[in-house]
Amino acid sequence: MADPEALGADDxxxxxxxxxxxxxxxxxxxxxxxxxxxxxxxKAATLEIVSP
Structure with missing residues (x-):
């Protein structure tokens, strides 16, 4: 099996x-x-939910 570092796998x-x-x-x-x-x-763009 080939060496991965020799094949440029590190790059x-x-x-x-x-x-x-x-x-x-x-x-x-x-x-x-x-x-x-x-x-x-x-107040104009969001809605606060105070209870489920």
């Missing part, structure tokens, strides 16, 4: 790690555009 692993890191940063949006993290209650 592929590093590339895969970079791609996954990019996806992770894209999916977890911590900026001001994320409405779930930057929620503001306004």
């Amino acid at each position: 592929g692993v590093e590339r895969l790690k970079a791609i996954l890191a990019g996806w992770r940063s894209f999916l977890v949006d911590l900026s001001g555009r994320n409405r779930l993290l930057n929620f503001r209650h306004t």
